[in-house]
Amino acid sequence: MRRIAGALALLIGVLTAPGLAGAEDLPQRWVSAGGSLSEWVVALGGERKLVGVDSTSQHPGSLRALPSIGYQRQLAAEGILALKPDLLLGSEEMGPPTVLAQLKAAGVRIETLSAAPEVPALQANLKRLGELLGDPQRAARTLADYEARLQRQAQWVEQARVTAPAPRVLFLLGHVGNSPMAAGKDTAAAWFVEHAGGRNLTGHDGYKPISAESMAALDPDVVVFADRRLSGDDAIAALLKSTPALASTKAAKGGRILWVDPTLLVGGLGPRIPQALADLSAGFYPAAPPLKVADRQP
């Protein structure tokens, strides 16, 4: 009976809470349905408030120990209610709408933040997360630091381009054994390549299968490969094995096939992006002195 009474008190408390008035109203039990949002919650010191995450929240590894609420577009109302959350955090992709309505009716506050891979979206997200976590200063500091790192990254790329031309880059996303998909011009992968100082070669939208012949015809200087199962050199070896056509490209001949973690590309700009950009751009401009990663996240 005490448990029900507690749940009920919680429910009534949430239903009658007048928005974000004071610190005592801050949500204490969070469910996060969005990979990079979960990462930010952890980066801003809110990890102990998380009671459940969705299947895209894989970083940091400690999040995998939390109960999984499944895929962000297929949330189950009762499963989430069983975690007794007072806040559900997610992006516009979160759904289905009827489930969100049921959760709202049950008194769960729903925060929808943007998953767009762009700085203004990130600014708004961090500001909101700072308010919800009750530590806006820390969020502001983190944002300023993040923007400074992106700024330094941009300057570094500008410097590097003085001495070397921008490499022509093909971004491939794949599962081992299947033919890889090429990232098109409007994707997070393209954003990533451009900000690391490369030039994305493809002209299509989204991620599309690409034929061996067109890969050879594009003849990229650098191939960036994101694989969901293998990492590092294993992934690159598997890629070369499954797509022999790559061997004839400049990228393969020059040994310039780079691996990136595909979870970086999901759900907007995450905290690991500046570091990953620095690593990638070092691969794009091997002659330039690598960008110093001084002040890392606190």
Place this chain on the structure above:
Amino acid sequence: MSASVRSRRLLIFLGVLLVLAIWLSLALGPVSLPLLDTLRAALRMVGLPVTAAGLEQAELILGQIRLPRTLLGLAVGAVLALSGVAMQGLFRNPLADPGLVGVSSGAALGAAVAIVAGASLGGVPAAFEPYLLSFCAFVGGLGVTALVYRLGRHDGQTSVATMLLAGIALTALAGAAIGLFTYMADDSTLRSLTFWNMGSLNGASYARLWPLLIVALAVSLWLPRRARALNALLLGESEARHLGFEVERLKRELVFCTALGVGAAVAAAGLIGFIGLVVPHLVRLIAGPDHRILLPASALAGASLLLLADLVARLALAPAELPIGIVTAMIGAPFFLYLLLRGRA
């Protein structure tokens, strides 16, 4: 024991099973409610004077989440099983499945159009948007079935064999069109499409439930009235005609019922396989081929089976959920193999 006693006992057994399945579906879920609270909330919902003290959570979960979900499962399971009986009767083949006349692939095509093109299409009134997917799936299912039926007609006669082949051809064509939409889809719409194809009772709400409930009720009341005609059809088309049944009309009605029922079920819950195939089969094994028993028994068994499968779907990975199509296929496919092997021995 005479056949009629046996079948009466079967119907009683299935009725009890269904009541049990409904109760379990209301009582169990990722949120553990005390049994007494569930019972009191359920009694309050049917209008009995029970004190409301401490029942807010139970009433919310029961009334807003579990009850609509249970009703959805009930309707979808019954309609799919009944349509399976209608198709197996029409094609005089126990391996027939509602998908044969193209209703599933048509609905899948409609869903693909709605999911992939719907986002970029724009211009859809905001009030209609939540219903776009269901509407397109329903229209797609009905449209392709109408085409299959039309192709099967020649000189005022409906050839079941031609319909079967036309169904296969149009299913392949719809598959190609779905492939095209899949190709155009981006990553996230692709995942929505995949999940839709595995079906789910998740997110049921009263607002979207009532069209299906009306269709399910109509089909469940109407199909059993054709039980005698379906029995006669078992003997063969000309035999049924000589026995005085209007075979052409019966065929038309069976196809229409299936298209309407499966179309509405698929529109509400996505593609859920194997209920339409396996349930009539199972019931036939126990009760024999008499449609007077087969139809009501299949409706009861289909609804029970789907509710029980949904329990697995919502409890197995809680707080996440398994698409119910996976559960029904995992139960259905081995059972189907068992039937095949048993028939061979």
